[in-house]
Amino acid sequence: MASPETEKSPRISVEVAYALPQRQRIISLRVSEGCTALEAVKQSGIGNDFPEIDPDSADMGIFAKNLDGKTMPLPNEYVLREMDRVEIYRPLLADPKEARAKRAARAKAARSGDEAGDEAGDKEKSEEQD
Numbered sequence: 868m869a870s871p872e873t874e875k876s877p878r879i880s881v882e883v884a885y886a887l888p889q890r891q892r893i894i895s896l897r898v899s900e901g902c903t904a905l906e907a908v909k910q911s912g913i914g915n916d917f918p919e920i921d922p923d924s925a926d927m928g929i930f931a932k933n934l935d936g937k938t939m940p941l942p943n944e945y946v947l948r949e950m951d952r953v954e955i956y957r958p959l960l961a962d963p964k965e966a967r968a969k970r971a972a973r974a975k976a977a978r979s980g981d982e983a984g985d986e987a988g989d990k991e992k993s994e995e996q997d
Contacts, residue, residue: 876899876900877899877900878897878898878899878900879897879898879899879900879902879947879948879949879950880895880896880897880949880950881895881896881897881898881902881907881947881949881950881951881952881953882894882895882896882950882951882952882953883896883907883908883911883913883952883953883955884952884953884954884955885913885916885917885920885954885955885957886957887917887957892913892916892917893952894911894912894913896910896911898910898947901946902946902947903942903943903944903945903946903947904927904929904934904942904943904945904947904951904953905922905923905927905942905943906943907947907953908920908922908925908927908942908953908955909922913955920955922942922955925955925956926955926956926958927942927953927954927955927956928953928954928956929945929947929951929952929953929954930951930952930954931954933956
């Protein structure tokens with residue numbers, strides 16, 4: 868039986884989501900109105916399925932908007948609204964700027980190699996014509 872406090876406190880439906888490349892989990896739950904994103908993550912028990920999650924230090928967002936304390940409040944300050952989805956983000960394996968720079972350098976090297984190969988092929992063709 869629910870306590871009188873629970874019955875008086877309006878509840879809202881929210882989701883907590885976490886994904887790995889090979890599996891994901893979205894947990895639907897009802898929380899008290901006024902619940903923060905951090906509280907919902909803890910109440911969801913998602914850490915039981917993914918022990919690597921530390922709710923107190925994990926990056927989180929609401930529908931891909933980062934709860935970073937700059938454009939959006941921090942997870943322990945953001946008060947959830949009906950149907951919000953709290954997303955727990957995995958740490959990045961590489962700095963996106965560095966990864967892009969490496970891809971660009973590889974693409975440039977590949978283009979340079981192709982151009983050198985094309986020049987050698989053009990030289991062979993002109994020698995055959997002589």
